[in-house]
Amino acid sequence: MPEGIERMEDLSPRDKERLTQTGLEVGMKNRSGSFFQVDQEIRQIAALEEGIEVLSIQEALAKYRWLEDYSWKLVKKEKDQYTRFVADQPDPRGFVVIAKKGSRTVFPLQTCLFLAKTPVQHVHNIIIAEEGAELHLISGCASASYTKTGSHIGVSEFYVGRNARITTTMIHNWGDEISVFPRSAARVEENGVFLSNYVCMQPVRKIQMSPVADLAGKNSVARFSSIVVCTSGSHMDLGSVAQLSAEGASAELVTRAITTGGTIISRGMIEGKTRHTKGHIECKGLILKDGIIHAIPEIKGDVVDTELSHEAAVGKIAKDEIEYLMSRGLDEEVATSTIIRGFLDVKIAGLPESLQNQIDAAIDSAEKSGF
């Protein structure tokens, strides 16, 4: 474990920059709270707004007995080898965020999981938005500039209460020999909204995840959006699952995937289990250099009156679009990157401006490095 890193400010300028690229505010400006874990050491916990509580998972489980009812309930311990690994840890790490009933934070709460020296970083997080609460999370996960290998396993359980809303935006900035296995699930109650955004534009050896949202309450909503650029040598197996379990529930899974030589498997599954439910999967992929984009959208309807659809398209940038922009005076390279930028530009409804700005900044940074 690196010595002397007590706060994000203590990181080297290069590593601070890596965190900034994941949307984190090292100085915690315009943030409602912050959690900073380096390897297995929790370095910084701060709740800056009323109605928000941020605790380490150990503290939280000791403080609130009722939390047992939320721990390992959405993600099962025995789900796979990674969840078993996290569950078997005698000394669990990670955070618990509780947005109290009716609280509304303007600024996002940031959580930073930083992999420096440990071979495996593991966390178990529980995020609760109580009735009517609104919580915005930005999770920046990064490895140190000098860290070449390692694994990150993160279990996250999201509870979206009645009339509550959680938006979570995860931006990854790993190294090309680092493997990442997030295991997330959400339960959304009546009129609750869960927006989950994932952005990864930097190399990673392997990432595999498929968060599940159970839309358990009437008129609940889930929207998963993924924006990824997969470089040569990276393997991204990304999915999301929505279960429409209550009347009026709706889900949308949107993916924009670009490969510049790596492999992307884009999975999506929506299951309409109840009447008056709606779901749509949209996956668009661009192959800029020989690589693989394998889109596997699945929809399953169990009852009459569930409306499910999907569209997937994988291809290259249309030449006529490039030439059209060139005829307006744009150089071929600029025309191409303008089109790619537009391709990735998914405006996510309901996302606070500051989080959208972070996503835009991640795309800008990828654009500068020529995708």
Add this chain to the structure above:
Amino acid sequence: MLKIEDLHVKIGEREVLHDINLHIKEGETHVLMGPNGSGKTTLLRAIMGFGGLDVTEGQIIFKGRDVTRLPIQERAKLGMGMLFQRPPTIAGLKLGKLLAVTSGDRAGMVTEYSRFLHMDTFMDRAINLGFSGGEIKRSEVLQLMVQQPDFVMLDEPESGVDLENISLIGTAIARLLEKDVHIVNRKKSGLVITHTGYILDYLDADYGHVMCDGAFRCHGNPREILRVIKTSGYKECLACQKV
């Protein structure tokens, strides 16, 4: 402004333009007519430098410079511009963003021109996505007004446009071609493809050309040519012995 000499163009193995000669001087507007599939759009695309076409013989001289092998954007930077009959839809690229990129130091004009063309509410819309026929053409003209080319090629600017929009588009194109400037001082030139001739009510074209099967059949007064085509169709042009 533009001089085309003995131009031959192939698409694949097939020659589609044969021995084209055309001279458009500064301030002149020429009209290109001809049946569907005769090669009019291909000529415009060859002048602009689009891919998929192979210039096998001849030269395209623009402002005294041989541009035959120049890439599209270089021709655009030299002052060529084109209104597309059916431009592509670019999902994700907003009209306002493109105009911001192409306007350069003329950024101030964007607001004025977009209001003039009733496109000011389209700045946050993806280019041509869900646009009506008239909106597509207004977007095209707006892009050209911001680009300010010296030589404008217009591929059927009135097709798919209702009468009200034709008036607006016609007026805008007339401005683009400096029709309000005295002929002696007029610098802008144009080459317009039209089937109906409606656009000519706004443009006062100087010369007309008829193209059939990839070759020019006739040159002359554009209104006179149009009158003949309207009464007798292109068969008169094909049968014409004056060629």
